[in-house]
Amino acid sequence: MSGSNAAVRPDAVSAPSGPRDQIAASDHVLSQVVREQAGRVVAALAASLGSLDLAEESVAEAIEEALRAWRKGGLPQNPGAWLTQAARHNALDRLRREKTYRTKLTDMAPSIDSKSAAPGEPGADPSREADERLPLLFGCCHPALAPDAQLALTLRAVCGLTTAQIARATFSTEPATAQRIVRAKRKIGATGIPLQIPESTERAERLDVVLTIVSVMYNEAHFVEGGSAAADRDLADDALWLADVVAAALPGEAEAHGLLSLLLFHRARESARSVGGELVLLVDQDRSRWDRAHIARAHIELERAARLRRPGRWQLQAAIAACHADAETAAATDWPQVLALYDLLLGHDPSPVVRLNRAVALDQVGAHVEALTELDALEGALSRSHLWHAVRAHVLRRLGRDDEALAANLRALDLTANEAERRLLAARTGR
Amino acid sequence: MFTFDPALDAQVPPERMQGLYARAHEWYRVNAAQIADGGAQLQSVETATTVKNSPSGTVVVDGPFSEAKEVIGGFSIIDVPNLDAAIKLVRTWPFLELPSWGVEIRPILTVGRKSEG
Numbered sequence: 001m002s003g004s005n006a007a008v009r010p011d012a013v014s015a016p017s018g019p020r021d022q023i024a025a026s027d028h029v030l031s032q033v034v035r036e037q038a039g040r041v042v043a044a045l046a047a048s049l050g051s052l053d054l055a056e057e058s059v060a061e062a063i064e065e066a067l068r069a070w071r072k073g074g075l076p077q078n079p080g081a082w083l084t085q086a087a088r089h090n091a092l093d094r095l096r097r098e099k100t101y102r103t104k105l106t107d108m109a110p111s112i113d114s115k116s117a118a119p120g121e122p123g124a125d126p127s128r129e130a131d132e133r134l135p136l137l138f139g140c141c142h143p144a145l146a147p148d149a150q151l152a153l154t155l156r157a158v159c160g161l162t163t164a165q166i167a168r169a170t171f172s173t174e175p176a177t178a179q180r181i182v183r184a185k186r187k188i189g190a191t192g193i194p195l196q197i198p199e200s201t202e203r204a205e206r207l208d209v210v211l212t213i214v215s216v217m218y219n220e221a222h223f224v225e226g227g228s229a230a231a232d233r234d235l236a237d238d239a240l241w242l243a244d245v246v247a248a249a250l251p252g253e254a255e256a257h258g259l260l261s262l263l264l265f266h267r268a269r270e271s272a273r274s275v276g277g278e279l280v281l282l283v284d285q286d287r288s289r290w291d292r293a294h295i296a297r298a299h300i301e302l303e304r305a306a307r308l309r310r311p312g313r314w315q316l317q318a319a320i321a322a323c324h325a326d327a328e329t330a331a332a333t334d335w336p337q338v339l340a341l342y343d344l345l346l347g348h349d350p351s352p353v354v355r356l357n358r359a360v361a362l363d364q365v366g367a368h369v370e371a372l373t374e375l376d377a378l379e380g381a382l383s384r385s386h387l388w389h390a391v392r393a394h395v396l397r398r399l400g401r402d403d404e405a406l407a408a409n410l411r412a413l414d415l416t417a418n419e420a421e422r423r424l425l426a427a428r429t430g431r
Numbered sequence: 432m433f434t435f436d437p438a439l440d441a442q443v444p445p446e447r448m449q450g451l452y453a454r455a456h457e458w459y460r461v462n463a464a465q466i467a468d469g470g471a472q473l474q475s476v477e478t479a480t481t482v483k484n485s486p487s488g489t490v491v492v493d494g495p496f497s498e499a500k501e502v503i504g505g506f507s508i509i510d511v512p513n514l515d516a517a518i519k520l521v522r523t524w525p526f527l528e529l530p531s532w533g534v535e536i537r538p539i540l541t542v543g544r545k546s547e548g
Binding site: 142196 | 536537538
């Protein structure tokens with residue numbers, strides 16, 4: 001398994017220097033420009049065509065064209081208008097190829113010819129209008145779609161990633177990713193999944209699905225199987241961007257601010273989390289490397305959420321992350337407060353993973369026996385998780401049961417597929 | 432399509448079942464505007480006969496097409512603007528308070544025009 005990095009991601013192992021770096025840097029800028037515009041263009045086109053599939057295909061094609069053209073000739077003055085134009089052109093082409101050409105063309109002709117303001121054009125003030133990407137996002141994250149389809153479709157339609165980028169970022173193959181997206185769009189079209197922000201009675205439940213996908217997007221960036229630190233497309237960055245878009249568009253939704261805060265706290269620790277490709281545990285991290293600006297923003301978002309007085313699981317997780325961020329040293333962590341927050345979190349999310357994390361807090365406040373009892377109760381649900389074995393090993397050692405601790409660590413090592421985590425665990429069992 | 436596990440339904444007291452049937456009747460009345468066709472309730476799965484393809488031509492066998500515990504008990508055709516409206520309506524179906532019940536929502540294939548649009 002030690003060679004899996006090189007096998008899967010040759011570019012990450014020996015990054016060439018020189019001209020290739022420059023291209024990569026400008027590609028990064030292009031990706032950001034595309035990301036800012038893609039979702040808006042898809043949303044506008046889907047509304048005028050009445051078909052997400054057609055709109056999305058046309059925009060995806062336009063993005064590929066844009067990346068080629070802009071790489072050569074530089075950014076146009078108004079990238080949003082450029083993409084809109086190209087996507088509409090592609091949509092017309094596609095319709096021409098279809099048998100329904102005549103009927104559909106008459107339907108869509110007015111909207112294509114009309115001089116409606118393209119996104120980013122002067123005069124269109126995005127802050128004053130509802131963000132048209134939100135209805136699109138709620139459609140892509142509809143609970144009638146499978147989670148992996150929600151993720152892939154969101155990345156493509158809302159964030160403007162190409163299928164190849166999604167495949168690499170989620171460690172899937174391109175055909176499988178393409179298939180997933182096609183199926184999801186077909187289901188949206190066939191069953192009439194609406195591209196709209198759900199009405200208030202269902203808003204909270206549906207928003208949680210959206211926030212979950214954003215959170216999954218963030219985590220995918222870190223825990224890809226056999227993954228290495230560098231990636232073609234940093235999904236964590238896309239997730240952070242999307243969390244920001246959602247919170248800005250729905251300022252009255254406390255949980256949207258909660259998730260943004262949580263991801264900002266995580267992002268703040270990013271540079272201390274991995275040193276030379278090796279994972280560094282929270283307790284061992286060099287806290288001077290934490291990004292203070294991110295932490296400050298995370299606090300602002302958390303306060304914004306708290307003022308709305310509607311607690312939820314994302315806010316509680318952010319509050320826990322805040323406890324860690326505010327501790328000057330690992331030893332100074334306010335563990336009783338962390339434990340109290342986990343107790344509250346259990347009320348919103350009684351999942352095994354939350355219980356596992358609460359057991360860590362129990363251990364930290366000195367309740368080792370209680371922690372072990374809780375861990376053992378989770379055996380059925382988590383015995384395939386390397387984290388469960390790793391935490392259990394830690395607690396067993398605290399209780400002086402070293403042989404069992406070593407066995408648990410070895411089991412954790414067996415179960416982890418992530419290279420960086422594997423090396424960390426190997427170092428621990430070697431001690 | 433209404434699905435349930437007959438074995439679990441058999442454990443429900445008859446009075447409760449009767450109450451649910453009365454509420455289901457009321458459900459059809461209240462939602463009449465969204466129900467294109469009340470459909471039909473099917474007789475128990477023991478009455479099922481399945482005609483299947485086989486290498487030597489079609490064969491007739493006793494029993495339902497699948498061995499699953501859950502069976503299809505009936506269907507209704509609803510006419511709603513989109514999936515969210517369908518889910519909203521279906522969530523109010525009285526029998527969903529019984530443990531094994533489910534309602535499968537499927538769009539009807541429309542011939543001659545694209546289902547999307």
